Amino acid sequence: MTGSEVPPSFRLAYVPGVTPTKWVRIWNERLPDIPLTLVAVSTAEAFDVLRGRGADAGFVRLPVDREDLSAIPLYTETTVVVVPKDHIVAAVDEVTAEDLADEIVLHPLDDTLDWERPPGQPAFERPATTEDAVELVAAGIGLLVVPQSLARLHHRKDLTYRPVTDAPESRVALSWPQDATTDLVEDFIGIVRGRTVNSTRGRAQAPAAPAAPTKAKRPETGGGARRKPAAGKSSGKSTTGRNPRGGGSGGAKGGAKRGKPRRRS
Template sequence: MTGTDASPSFRLAYVPGVTPAKWVRIWNERLPDVPLTLLQVPAAEAPKVLRGGEADAGLVRLPVDRTVFSAIPLYTETTVVVVPKDHVMTAVDEVSCDDLADEVVFHPLDDVLGWERPPGEPAFERPATTEDAIELVAAGVGLLVVPQSLARLHHRRDLTYRPVVDAPQSSVALSWPEDATTDLVEDFIGIVRGRTVNSTRGRSPAQQAPAEAKRQRTDAAGTRRKPAPGKSADRSPRSGSGGPRAARRGKPRRRS
């Protein structure tokens, strides 16, 4: 592991559609003295940001260059088609790519699904961004296929979406430069993997020490002195076989 000296803060990049709030909350609870700074970056620029040292780690979309970056896959998203609320496709629960064959389907330049050409009829011009494509869908001139998180990010009251069962999917991962695996990166790995605060993996020595001291104090307080061999610690001398037999009392026997 490199970078054993703790930095004054931890910088986390994340791409549109990813919601890091839960992990940030846990970080703030476990490492209150190490501020976490969030940096939102376009999906295509995330590798450049990480490689340039502008962030310590990032929540990015796969694939990444595994010769440069380490990556821990976190989840895979459902792919959906965004349509106007009065579109005929709202009558069904899910659609296939074949159902889009006669529709104009936008393919924005920041597409994250990785296909060369979406299903349906291509638009006259590719929108620059997903946000621009959403505006065109709202204008009623075409549809858009995206990961569900991006449909939610760009939600509009006049639009809705349906799952596309056979479309490519986008996976999200925690990624960082392989040669920059610092203690703080290990701490964040532990958080996203669900390790407890007492786990010895993914935690810096400074964090482990208080927990270890507390455990030792608890063990010391809970230790009981063992009784001497052959003696019972809790048994009363008048009960059981551990104490002397009590004298039998009763009426004296009559002599003959």
């Protein structure tokens, strides 16, 4: 590498609520010489960061514009309603959107759920962010419906949440620019998809397993099969075949002269 070359690295963007820790750990185990840098981005700016090459790949929320970005859906989140701990909703295991019809439900500007019509009664003003909306829930202004990971991210001791069974769900995906599917991006795709170290798709593991030399040793065990005739000679009837020449009694006498074989019985 010349002095003008930049050492390889990998930049991974992620939106609020996504925890990339597991994948980062596997990356560091498999590619310790290539540093991975995390880039925290908002849901709204994630795609522009990828298009502007501010990150090599990123964990985003669907939908993704497939004209210039590739995406692999990873998982779907449960949708929950965030409420004060002393709210009536906290007394049940789950609710429907209809159960929230008479409640003021906050709808922040960075909402990640694709509503046809948000549940409940609209607030006088829309909060700028989900974090701001959580503060308003704690102040008793209204309720908030979000993906469960965001409820956990902005957790407060005075708040709780319950699943909303018929609400839209948020899907998380790995995305990257279509024209920048580099070897490092392929490596990270393999990690996210759960490929093993010995996967044939992995670049670093491709020259891994010429196991043919061990197979070449197998003919040695075949030599054992060729020894069977020798075992047959030692246990065969060639010696007993000579008995008729000397008669039955002659064979017995000859045996007595040869070293006390009768002691075996």
